[in-house]
Amino acid sequence: MKRFDFPLLLRRIVFRLMRVDLMLLGLVITLTTIGFVTLFSAGYSFPWRIEGQIRNIAVAASVMFVVAATPVKWFEKSALPLFVLGCLLLAATHVAGVTVKGATRWLDVGVRIQPSEIMKLALPMMLAWYYHKRSETAAWWDHLAAFAMLAVPVAFILKQPDLGTSILVATAGFAVIFFAGLHWKAIAVLIVGGLSMLPIVWTMMHDYQRERVLTLLDPTSDPLGKGFHTIQALIAIGSGGLSGKGWMEGTQAHLDFIPERTSDFLFAVYGEEFGFIGCSLLLVLFTCLVARSFYIASQAPSTFSRLLGGALGSIFFTYSFVNMGMVSGILPVVGVPLPFMSYGGTALLILGVSTGILLSISAEVRANPNN
Template sequence: MKNELGRFLHVSGRFVLSRLMRIDLMLLAIVMTITTIGFITLFSAGYSFPWRIEGQVRNIVVAGIVMLFVAHIPVKWFEKAALPVFLLGCALLVATLLIGVTVKGATRWLNLGIRIQPSEIMKLAVPMMLAWYYYRRGEATTWWDHIVAFGLLIVPVALIMKQPDLGTSILVAIAGCSVIFFSGISIKAVSAVCILGLLSLPVAWNFLHDYQRERILTLIDPTTDPLGKGFHTLQAQIAIGSGGISGKGWMEGTQAHLDFIPERTSDFLFAVFGEEFGFVGCVLLLALFSVLIARSFVIAGTASTRFSRLLAASIGVIFFTYTFVNIGMVSGILPVVGVPLPFMSYGGTALLMLGICTGILLSISAETRD
């Protein structure tokens, strides 16, 4: 028994050491840099809320441990887990609609001893499932495969929209569609879907909730309700604009510290960053996010299997979507939706999911270097 345990520990130790030797230091460095910048900004935005700063330290530590743990999981395990995780996520979404916790008219949470948000799971479960499906179907993909993939995608998206949670449903849909796109669907089919989507916008408008319509109308002209629906956008724009070229300096942002920026530690953290670090800081931050996204696609391009390629590429799209939607929302070019800034905004669930995504990329990269 001792010999078997010793052999197991020896083999496990060699495996972990070999993984650490092949870890993608560039990806790890970028994520750590963005997370550090995020915490510095959050410290300034939330120094009057010490419990949030303490909570974010805990969130970062947990997400970091999970990321490193996931990085040591063989990619084939993700293949085996794709279908069970997807089915579990769909079951939890159905349970949320039936017995979920309703807050402010939205039923998005499920109480299982601890409160969880099943829709967050689907941000990764959907691309994993679709990557697994295309991997099992082989390289010769047919039009029927794409139809089945769209069917698999529509189920969780519809369940999330029913909650209602338009922002998360869009993120899940984009993550899933990215896998379908990278699987080799023809440009004609993509163009046809885009045209059909544009033509269906007038019909989709009738299915939106009142608050969702108000957000879109506020985007067009936030000054129509400057103290109500347009308050978030206007104050964020004032904060970013007042930062000028070099910013007001760390801990010197007046819009944030005088409580003009709502949700300044979470969804609108970028407004605090823009005010304190200015145009130069924003450009450097966008450059870091660009390198992170580009690195994800480099890992996807060199991955050894179709499953790895599709999953890594979809994670790159997830990073891009989070960044684009959050910064677009804060700067006033997109409607206000609950999307955090990756690795920066306060929040445990989102940071944990992003940590898992990074861990998967590290795992794929390590196996590519074998």
């Protein structure tokens, strides 16, 4: 039996990590640093959140580098079993899940887990694997099969109900289908069909979801209830002016007017303290992050890595667009964190894995420039 060569494995890991995309890594580190600085200001009155975020960042960073050192072919091999496991866990959550505040999103397996979070990565990995296997003989009905695979987990997640996560999962899945070559005529049909279904969707929505849409149209209709989050966030962002009130000087946050100020509404704290200039810088950083992700995906050597990389870039875009949109009052409040900045262990871990996969793809591109 051949003896395991640990020094050789270590050299290969170092060799791989030395070839990751430094621009992407630098953007993630910059956003995480800005996020922690903002969270420190928003949460200085409850230091356990700050300590918790330090642990979250350490865990996510460790996982990110482990994933970055992992060959892409391992993700390809794990796509199908991970997707099947995720669907089984979602089904189990529907049958025997833990209900908190009217939502059945968690499963108790000794520790409490949220299976829908797994699908943020499992679904795009599965669809990328499917199109990779079908790349030589792809037909129009492959898109139908892909939409069927997308519909299963999204339906389970909507049933919980969890609109925010369902949007993220659906976006990641649709991104793979789009990058796989979905014709623009099919996209037009989907848009028209989706618009025509809106009245039916409205009747199927939960009361709190309809209230969020109505609050978006007129938050002042319930200023102390459903519209409170949006109104206070807009006041905070607007009061920041051109250059902001300064770090640790935000009154809306420190006087407890901004709810969920360390998580979903951290952008309101950032806007108040750093103003229009700071928000513009943040938009540039997120734009560069998404653009760099798509660039890495475009250089990937295989269909699987190209489609998966494109989906991960779409996840970064959706996270940031939806969060900033809901805090700014142009989208309903759906509970989506600001990527790499908001407090949260699970979301930061998923983002760390996503970044690690992109870094792994970039390392393979640099190691094999002729592919």
